[in-house]
Amino acid sequence: MSRARVHNFSVSLDGFGTGEGLSQDAPFGHAGERLHEWLFATRWWAPGGSGGVDDAFAAQHGVGIGAEIMGAGKFGYPGWHDDPGWKGWWGSDPPFHTPVFVLTHHRRPSIEMEGGTTFHFIDAPPAEALEAARQVAEGQDVRIGGGPTVVRDFLAAGLVDHAHIVVVPIVLGRGVRLWDGLEGLEERYAIESVVSPSGVVHYTFARRDQS
Amino acid sequence: MSRARVHNFSVSLDGFGTGEGLSQDAPFGHAGERLHEWLFATRWWAPGGSGGVDDAFAAQHGVGIGAEIMGAGKFGYPGWHDDPGWKGWWGSDPPFHTPVFVLTHHRRPSIEMEGGTTFHFIDAPPAEALEAARQVAEGQDVRIGGGPTVVRDFLAAGLVDHAHIVVVPIVLGRGVRLWDGLEGLEERYAIESVVSPSGVVHYTFARRDQS
Numbered sequence: 386m387s388r389a390r391v392h393n394f395s396v397s398l399d400g401f402g403t404g405e406g407l408s409q410d411a412p413f414g415h416a417g418e419r420l421h422e423w424l425f426a427t428r429w430w431a432p433g434g435s436g437g438v439d440d441a442f443a444a445q446h447g448v449g450i451g452a453e454i455m456g457a458g459k460f461g462y463p464g465w466h467d468d469p470g471w472k473g474w475w476g477s478d479p480p481f482h483t484p485v486f487v488l489t490h491h492r493r494p495s496i497e498m499e500g501g502t503t504f505h506f507i508d509a510p511p512a513e514a515l516e517a518a519r520q521v522a523e524g525q526d527v528r529i530g531g532g533p534t535v536v537r538d539f540l541a542a543g544l545v546d547h548a549h550i551v552v553v554p555i556v557l558g559r560g561v562r563l564w565d566g567l568e569g570l571e572e573r574y575a576i577e578s579v580v581s582p583s584g585v586v587h588y589t590f591a592r593r594d595q596s
Numbered sequence: 597m598s599r600a601r602v603h604n605f606s607v608s609l610d611g612f613g614t615g616e617g618l619s620q621d622a623p624f625g626h627a628g629e630r631l632h633e634w635l636f637a638t639r640w641w642a643p644g645g646s647g648g649v650d651d652a653f654a655a656q657h658g659v660g661i662g663a664e665i666m667g668a669g670k671f672g673y674p675g676w677h678d679d680p681g682w683k684g685w686w687g688s689d690p691p692f693h694t695p696v697f698v699l700t701h702h703r704r705p706s707i708e709m710e711g712g713t714t715f716h717f718i719d720a721p722p723a724e725a726l727e728a729a730r731q732v733a734e735g736q737d738v739r740i741g742g743g744p745t746v747v748r749d750f751l752a753a754g755l756v757d758h759a760h761i762v763v764v765p766i767v768l769g770r771g772v773r774l775w776d777g778l779e780g781l782e783e784r785y786a787i788e789s790v791v792s793p794s795g796v797v798h799y800t801f802a803r804r805d806q807s
Contacts, residue, residue, distance in 0.1 A: 398611075398775060398782075398799075399611055399773075399775035399776070399778070400609075400610055400611055400775075552763075552797075554782055554787045554789065554799070555781075555782045556775055556778045556779055556780060556781040556782060557779060558775075558776075558777065558778065558779025558780070559779065562610075564609060564610035564611075564767055564769075565610070565769075566769065567610070567767045567769065568767055568768060568769025568770065569766075569767065569769070570766075570767040571609075571765055571766045571767060576765045576795065577795075578765065578791045578795065578797055579791055580789045580790055580791050580797070584787065584788075584789065586763075586789055586791070586797055588609075588765070
């Protein structure tokens, strides 16, 4: 069975998955890199990094993944669709190495990158996007890559089988919230949590009705 | 030095310290008892309860406390001030055993209860209320007892020395948020967290500039 999975999705203590004031120079707005410092400090991210619980969770990101779905706000800065040359933040060899479906009202031709990543641009509701991703995932899982609105929409639609959410002990105060509209989420998931020495709390949500 | 302390203050994963639809029959609205099940399961709360990390934190509630400050919404249901006989939720011997200052625009004469609790009703901003509480705390600490609006206001005013916040893995979706307006709180506090086997995460905030 191909599962839909969320990995390494970081929010602040007050539930913001990105800050305010997003731009080409500030992909996470006033949050800066603070939501992801725990990730950058892992061996998975870079040689010499930590090898503990943060690394163990981080490394699950790509295992068994055959496609990703991301929002327009993850793919580019506000207004990227007016830039025909924009190919994402990640250079010529993006760290996905699979087909990536970008959810956007501004469709454009697919872009084939180095290393196996191809960006497809689709305008579809969550269930339809997931179906499209599964068709190219070759039996593997589909990662729901974010941002917060996309993760929230897929959770609300009951389409996520496994979610790894990381709560960073900072209060952002403003930005885009992850948890809105997800009342009663705990009824559908077995939830575990563990504190890392880095100070973040890793939550995993495993769908109860999963076969 | 008399410190201002928050203890056993529970919020949902999405940051709500109480639910929606508060009434005399539902002090926490649609949240019911779900924010406090971890507390009710401790030995501190009742004989036969658990004796682990939840109990250790819970038991700090009264130690070294000489007065409490609480909001009108903790003292009574919406509309309690129209009921001259309302003396709080806690029966004839409330579990405070100190003077308690109720912040309300509807002042009334103090009520002396059994067991050392006296309710005083004052209409004052946070700093002034804290000063009043310290004057009767006999050198001991003052507990900021909640609800969420009161804890938030005292945190925002920089008046809290130590806070113990418990994050319960449920998504309430609606109610009163704790974290609003507290951007950058982490800059003023050393934050620790620990996961309990019960599933809640205990956060402690210790003020950095504290002597």
